[in-house]
Amino acid sequence: MKRRTVFFLSDRTGITAETLGLSLISQFEDxxxxxxxxxxxDSIEKAADATNRINQCVANQGDKPIVxxxxxxxxxxxxxERSDAYYIDFxxxxxxxxxxxxxxxxxxxTGRIHSAGDPHAYNTRIEAVxxxxxxxxxxxTSGYDSADVILVGVSRCGKTPTCLYLAMQFGIRAAxxxxxxxxxxxxxxxxxxxxxxxxxxGLTIDAKRLHAIRSSRSxxxxxxxxxQCEREVKAVEDLFHHENIPFLSSTNLSIEExxxxxxxxxxxxxxxx
Amino acid sequence: MKRRTVFFLSDRTGITAETLGLSLISQFEDxxxxxxxxxxxDSIEKAADATNRINQCVANQGDKPIVxxxxxxxxxxxxxERSDAYYIDFxxxxxxxxxxxxxxxxxxxTGRIHSAGDPHAYNTRIEAVxxxxxxxxxxxTSGYDSADVILVGVSRCGKTPTCLYLAMQFGIRAAxxxxxxxxxxxxxxxxxxxxxxxxxxGLTIDAKRLHAIRSSRSxxxxxxxxxQCEREVKAVEDLFHHENIPFLSSTNLSIEExxxxxxxxxxxxxxxx
Numbered sequence: 001m002k003r004r005t006v007f008f009l010s011d012r013t014g015i016t017a018e019t020l021g022l023s024l025i026s027q028f029e030d031x032x033x034x035x036x037x038x039x040x041x042d043s044i045e046k047a048a049d050a051t052n053r054i055n056q057c058v059a060n061q062g063d064k065p066i067v068x069x070x071x072x073x074x075x076x077x078x079x080x081e082r083s084d085a086y087y088i089d090f091x092x093x094x095x096x097x098x099x100x101x102x103x104x105x106x107x108x109x110t111g112r113i114h115s116a117g118d119p120h121a122y123n124t125r126i127e128a129v130x131x132x133x134x135x136x137x138x139x140x141t142s143g144y145d146s147a148d149v150i151l152v153g154v155s156r157c158g159k160t161p162t163c164l165y166l167a168m169q170f171g172i173r174a175a176x177x178x179x180x181x182x183x184x185x186x187x188x189x190x191x192x193x194x195x196x197x198x199x200x201x202g203l204t205i206d207a208k209r210l211h212a213i214r215s216s217r218s219x220x221x222x223x224x225x226x227x228q229c230e231r232e233v234k235a236v237e238d239l240f241h242h243e244n245i246p247f248l249s250s251t252n253l254s255i256e257e258x259x260x261x262x263x264x265x266x267x268x269x270x271x272x273x
Numbered sequence: 274m275k276r277r278t279v280f281f282l283s284d285r286t287g288i289t290a291e292t293l294g295l296s297l298i299s300q301f302e303d304x305x306x307x308x309x310x311x312x313x314x315d316s317i318e319k320a321a322d323a324t325n326r327i328n329q330c331v332a333n334q335g336d337k338p339i340v341x342x343x344x345x346x347x348x349x350x351x352x353x354e355r356s357d358a359y360y361i362d363f364x365x366x367x368x369x370x371x372x373x374x375x376x377x378x379x380x381x382x383t384g385r386i387h388s389a390g391d392p393h394a395y396n397t398r399i400e401a402v403x404x405x406x407x408x409x410x411x412x413x414t415s416g417y418d419s420a421d422v423i424l425v426g427v428s429r430c431g432k433t434p435t436c437l438y439l440a441m442q443f444g445i446r447a448a449x450x451x452x453x454x455x456x457x458x459x460x461x462x463x464x465x466x467x468x469x470x471x472x473x474x475g476l477t478i479d480a481k482r483l484h485a486i487r488s489s490r491s492x493x494x495x496x497x498x499x500x501q502c503e504r505e506v507k508a509v510e511d512l513f514h515h516e517n518i519p520f521l522s523s524t525n526l527s528i529e530e531x532x533x534x535x536x537x538x539x540x541x542x543x544x545x546x
Contacts, residue, residue: 004375013533015442021294023343024545027379035546039533066374070296086374086539094297094361101339101359102277106300121488129434133409161402164437168528216396255398255441257491260286260312273308 021068135175171272200249294341407447426476444545475520
């Protein structure tokens with residue numbers, strides 16, 4: 001198998017460089033990539049250190065590393081460009097064309113994409129995270145009026161991380177309510193959910209996968225048996241069909257995909273950009 | 274003020290297209306951008322619909338929209354390229370060069386960057402989220418042995434969202450413990466934290482900002498007064514200095530920045546890539 005080292009260079013967190021770089025290298029599955037993130041390269045000295053690390057890598061391994069860079073300061077960029085690497089510079093690639101199209105120079109200022117500078121966005125996000133925590137796992141059901149969405153599904157099907165992601169990424173207020181044995185022996189909704197029917201969104205999961213997840217947490221429990229998982233999954237899917245609740249399966253979707261698909265299907269608008 | 278519409282087009286979640294596009298347009302602060310994300314464009318029909326929406330925008334507003342696209346299928350791409358827009362095609366820009374450098378064709382397969390396909394990565398992430406929830410706000414202190422980091426700071430300084438972000442993004446097990454009045458009248462660590470000193474990381478915040486945050490949640494409480502906030506912040510910073518605990522201020526940093534800076538300073542390695 002081919003091997004390459006990949007560097008993600010950034011003057012801030014490195015999140016943008018990683019997101020972009022990972023989506024590109026994921027298209028080369030026959031190469032094994034060792035990944036190194038070097039965030040907060042905001043001085044000539046740090047740039048020189050990074051360049052040394054990259055060149056060291058060429059000296060040790062022979063092959064040029066791939067570098068994905070989101071550095072704005074041209075003087076820092078100049079130092080890094082001297083490294084012996086296959087160098088992809090996201091800002092340099094796209095900013096000049098955008099400047100021409102928009103007929104305006106770019107600001108060349110770092111740290112603009114996260115929400116710290118915008119108290120309203122910050123508060124929206126924190127409030128949404130608090131909401132998700134307060135209304136996790138059916139802990140409270142009295143504040144569903146202010147929910148944007150209420151996720152329902154069996155225990156351990158992925159409700160909590162999906163709610164937290166919706167909160168953190170989009171500022172959406174997402175509650176979740178676990179449908180248990182008691183709720184599932186009838187094909188009608190639990191009473192406290194009925195007034196909020198329009199906000200309900202279902203999650204389901206393949207019974208075998210659920211069995212594996214539950215077994216790793218509660219080995220040898222009745223709760224984790226395949227038979228129990230099959231019964232609950234069948235009952236919950238019957239309920240979703242019967243009550244016309246839109247739903248997704250978490251079996252083959254990441255949390256990001258669940259969250260974004262849920263928004264498309266339900267039409268919920270993000271509160272954060 | 275200039276206005277432009279921006280489209281983020283994707284065959285999957287749209288997260289990569291948004292990350293790319295937002296980091297670029299954030300460099301043009303004198304333009305007001307209206308943002309539209311069109312995820313899951315995975316058929317010729319959906320591509321034609323998107324193209325219509327983009328062209329409609331030109332018809333209504335005059336100016337060409339800016340399009341950021343992460344679509345892999347060439348036949349879908351071809352439809353979208355017919356739209357009347359300033360079109361930035363992420364994969365088309367970078368994949369050919371990478372193919373040449375790596376001497377290997379790209380897979381051209383969507384949906385590779387999220388962790389659903391990798392049960393180990395999925396479990397690491399979920400376990401970390403569960404850990405953050407179980408060890409939030411000092412709820413339990415008995416399992417700190419398995420923590421990667423324990424955030425300490427006054428109530429409402431940003432500990433919980435930072436822990437959740439560390440868990441979700443990097444699979445790091447982050448607990449948090451609120452330092453209250455009782456802990457702060459002496460400049461030594463609470464007893465249960467002492468054995469875990471090496472794992473402690475402090476968060477602080479500007480007292481005025483803390484006052485604003487607390488006031489919006491608990492108006493007119495003693496807890497929210499500026500005087501109380503100033504006292505707690507001073508005491509907690511004294512403690513960090515006295516005990517040599519590394520710390521950051523959340524006042525001007527986003528959650529992403531706090532999390533990534535904390536990792537650089539503490540040297541904690543991510544468990545997820």
